[in-house]
Amino acid sequence: MPSAETSNKAVNHAAAQVIQVLAGAVKLRDGNLEHLWLAVQMGEIMSPVFATHAISATVVPPVLLSAAMEVLEHLDPTRQWFVSVPVWENITANDPRIQQHPLKDKARAIFVSRLVPSTSAAGVTKSVPGPGPSRPKPKPALKKKLVEGKADKGKGKEVVLPEDVQDVQGRGRTLAIEKRRRHIGVCNI
Numbered sequence: 001m002p003s004a005e006t007s008n009k010a011v012n013h014a015a016a017q018v019i020q021v022l023a024g025a026v027k028l029r030d031g032n033l034e035h036l037w038l039a040v041q042m043g044e045i046m047s048p049v050f051a052t053h054a055i056s057a058t059v060v061p062p063v064l065l066s067a068a069m070e071v072l073e074h075l076d077p078t079r080q081w082f083v084s085v086p087v088w089e090n091i092t093a094n095d096p097r098i099q100q101h102p103l104k105d106k107a108r109a110i111f112v113s114r115l116v117p118s119t120s121a122a123g124v125t126k127s128v129p130g131p132g133p134s135r136p137k138p139k140p141a142l143k144k145k146l147v148e149g150k151a152d153k154g155k156g157k158e159v160v161l162p163e164d165v166q167d168v169q170g171r172g173r174t175l176a177i178e179k180r181r182r183h184i185g186v187c188n189i
Contacts, residue, residue: 007053014049015061035085066095
């Protein structure tokens with residue numbers, strides 16, 4: 001069994017790798033097949049570390065436990081295949097699901113909304129609060145003007161009425177009276 005110091009270093013190194021994978025995954029668009037590849041990569045980082053160092057480690061970064069809980073949630077019952085893509089935004093240091101992880105008592109770190117990898121060569125991460133949620137400004141509502149001689153269809157489309165038809169409310173359908181007028185006009189020719 002490895003020493004506590006060795007295990008703590010291995011667990012911290014795994015957390016740094018998971019954060020790097022997470023940083024790449026968050027940048028991908030929805031539906032990109034690389035999401036599954038990154039989920040598998042994250043599992044390959046965490047599995048041997050938990051198998052070898054979980055018992056002897058004294059401190060486990062909470063983001064590593066959060067990642068483990070998110071990945072487990074998207075595996076099949078045999079834990080061999082992904083049935084869906086992990087929701088990367090759910091992986092945080094203050095994830096409430098950490099309380100269900102068997103190593104929850106070893107999770108100690110500064111709780112922040114998101115961890116960002118540092119540029120140091122040692123692979124140590126620094127905690128930086130992520131940006132707050134931004135909301136787009138609401139667009140001004142467009143006002144419709146009904147033009148004389150036109151009927152509003154409801155979705156921004158306007159229909160010019162025939163000169164002989166007054167106040168048609170057929171929702172784009174030809175009314176029976178209009179059909180009769182056309183038929184009569186055709187028959188009189």
